[in-house]
Amino acid sequence: MPSVLVTGANRGLGLEFVRQYCVDGWNVIATCRDPAGASDLNALDAKYPSLNVHALDVADFTAIDRLAAELKGRPIDVLLNNAGAFGPKPAGDNDPRQTFGHMDYDVWAEILRINTMAPMKMAEAFIDNIVTSTQKKIAAISSIEGSISRAKGSIYAYKTSKAALNMVMRNLGMDLAKRGVMTATFCPGWIKTRMGGPSAPLEAEPSIAGIRRIIADLTPQTSGQFWLWNGELNPY
Numbered sequence: 001m002p003s004v005l006v007t008g009a010n011r012g013l014g015l016e017f018v019r020q021y022c023v024d025g026w027n028v029i030a031t032c033r034d035p036a037g038a039s040d041l042n043a044l045d046a047k048y049p050s051l052n053v054h055a056l057d058v059a060d061f062t063a064i065d066r067l068a069a070e071l072k073g074r075p076i077d078v079l080l081n082n083a084g085a086f087g088p089k090p091a092g093d094n095d096p097r098q099t100f101g102h103m104d105y106d107v108w109a110e111i112l113r114i115n116t117m118a119p120m121k122m123a124e125a126f127i128d129n130i131v132t133s134t135q136k137k138i139a140a141i142s143s144i145e146g147s148i149s150r151a152k153g154s155i156y157a158y159k160t161s162k163a164a165l166n167m168v169m170r171n172l173g174m175d176l177a178k179r180g181v182m183t184a185t186f187c188p189g190w191i192k193t194r195m196g197g198p199s200a201p202l203e204a205e206p207s208i209a210g211i212r213r214i215i216a217d218l219t220p221q222t223s224g225q226f227w228l229w230n231g232e233l234n235p236y
């Protein structure tokens with residue numbers, strides 16, 4: 001069976017990716033910051049022998065290298081960069097630290113490290129696992145908030161981090177094509193998770209099923225694109 005590595009797998013969309021790939025019989029490497037506290041992920045771990053859970057804070061690049069050394073020689077068909085942070089919420093939490101006049105530059109750097117640099121670091125660290133696999137795919141969960149042509153102001157840290165992630169993924173698609181690697185970037189829609197909040201109109205299940213279908217159908221011709229979960233293409 002193919003194998004997938006999912007970051008931020010303890011809750012939300014990452015947990016749903018793990019659940020669906022486990023149901024389909026894939027070998028799943030699920031990573032999260034605190035495996036001991038990941039009760040939903042541990043319940044899946046108890047049910048599916050093909051699931052392995054590893055600790056990983058994606059902002060810790062030494063830890064990424066350590067995990068890559070641990071998994072050396074193990075093919076990874078799909079590297080799924082899902083972990084992400086929104087940062088301070090102006091609406092809801094009334095926290096202005098990523099709005100004009102109130103920017104917190106340490107927060108901005110932290111969000112860029114998690115959302116933009118970590119997916120690049122993951123690709124660099126796990127490239128040997130990917131190129132020795134059958135499918136050779138790298139996917140990232142971005143957001144339509146990273147679309148420059150759709151920008152409506154505010155939320156600078158999150159939006160710039162996802163716009164830059166889109167650029168990382170597009171360039172990885174170009175650079176790695178000669179090694180047979182395909183990339184895909186996704187907006188999952190607005191989903192009921194801790195980040196999406198309870199007012200979100202969509203559940204995780206159909207969004208993740210849609211994203212998995214697009215990943216499964218990727219070809220060298222469709223590599224490097226920015227998709228909506230339902231198969232439409234997003235504007236950059």
Ligand SMILES: NC(=O)c1ccc[n+]([C@@H]2O[C@H](COP(=O)([O-])OP(=O)(O)OC[C@H]3O[C@@H](n4cnc5c(N)ncnc54)[C@H](OP(=O)(O)O)[C@@H]3O)[C@@H](O)[C@H]2O)c1
Nearest residue numbers: 008012013033057058059083084143190191193194195196
């Ligand atoms: N939900 C939506 O409406 C929506 C819309 C567009 C895009 N997205 C994107 O979808 C992805 C998943 O989000 P979600 O909705 O599932 O949000 P979520 O419920 O808030 O989950 C975020 C996940 O990322 C993990 N994470 C954050 N910082 C991390 C770090 N430094 N190292 C490792 N893991 C870290 C969290 O782990 P902890 O539990 O340890 O914090 C958690 O597992 C994100 O990239 C997000 O930007 C979501």
